[in-house]
Ligand SMILES: [Fe+2]
């Protein structure tokens with residue numbers, strides 16, 4: 001008789017043995033139990049079918065010739081709901097074996113001619129157990145891989161380190177049956193913004209029971225064990241290194257399992273921790289990047305607000321440099337804003353126009369005072385200098401991103417529809433709409449303000465002039481809308497309130513009464 005050999009396996013395989021002869025079933029049960037299998041017996045074919053339906057058996061050993069139904073009929077019924085169980089058919093005589101076709105169709109793994117020795121049968125059962133073990137390994141590996149895949153979005157989510165480490169621990173503890181899982185990371189890696197100290201210190205996060213946070217020395221010792229290794233197993237514990245992009249050890253992952261890990265489980269954890277390392281590395285870079293970004297943003301906002309402050313001061317200087325143009329930008333801004341509203345523009349557009357109006361002449365900063373405030377007519381050369389102000393203004397403001405949308409209005413506010421304007425002599429619709437709006441407002445305010453070389457026109461004269469410039473200098477529709485607007489008494493009443501703290505225009509006192 002074959003020497004009984006204790007089968008070394010992870011979980012005992014369960015066998016159901018079915019024969020209408022109780023002596024046979026109890027003999028088989030005794031024999032296989034000694035080999036480490038878990039064996040149940042059944043002498044009624046119908047009951048056996050039900051037990052397989054309810055229970056969790058790996059192997060069925062059944063007699064072929066039975067009453068009231070034969071073994072092949074039993075198998076046929078079982079196969080309708082269970083394709084996984086391994087089946088070995090026991091026959092009394094070789095002539096009684098069912099045809100090979102039936103054996104194939106019913107997916108019967110083997111048959112055994114009964115005799116007083118069970119070693120042949122034991123070989124068959126061992127071969128089934130081996131296949132079952134392989135199938136189980138493949139299945140658990142596949143399940144593990146799909147759990148890893150499922151966990152990837154959370155782990156790679158670039159959220160806070162704490163959340164990522166929690167996701168990692170949660171996934172790891174669902175991959176293998178474990179008592180605890182501990183993720184330990186170098187503090188300078190875990191908190192990349194806190195700076196580094198000479199001695200490495202570590203932070204551990206864990207799930208499960210019986211967990212003691214390792215000391216820094218213990219972590220260093222374990223990392224030494226993991227030098228150039230992707231895992232280290234000691235009894236029920238598995239250790240895996242966490243490495244950064246340059247393969248430097250930045251932490252470790254340890255798991256205390258319920259039993260010593262199998263080869264495929266170690267492999268699975270290696271795959272998972274490799275993924276984890278790269279997710280942590282990404283999250284760390286993301287944190288660093290976010291911090292650099294927020295520092296940059298803060299610096300940028302600081303820069304922007306101080307530049308804005310400077311530009312606003314300069315704008316006031318421009319207005320005060322020439323007493324004749326005092327309040328001009330404020331009024332142009334107001335007229336242009338109101339005109340944009342009348343033209344049905346949305347609030348964002350109107351706001352853009354308001355700011356463009358305020359800064360439209362900022363380029364005059366670079367024009368010498370003697371030219372800017374010269375009484376009387378300008379020479380051609382002096383006028384050429386004046387003509388540089390839209391371009392200078394656009395350049396000055398282009399430094400601030402915030403002003404980018406206003407540049408077209410500022411650059412184009414002295415363009416004319418007939419192409420005789422400056423700086424680019426644009427024609428008609430080629431002049432940006434915002435510039436055309438500011439141009440109407442600018443022209444009206446220039447005409448209705450006293451200048452060093454002439455007195456302000458009356459309201460009616462200004463309207464006539466605007467009318468006259470329709471289609472040649474200014475946009476005809478815009479002029480029409482503007483004239484209608486400023487002819488309303490309420491417009492001036494409102495302007496007096498709205499601009500109470502700005503240099504007034506003669507127009508307000510004339511028209512608001
Ligand atoms: Fe101007």
Ligand SMILES: [Fe+2]
Nearest residue numbers: 328360361442
């Ligand atoms: Fe102007």
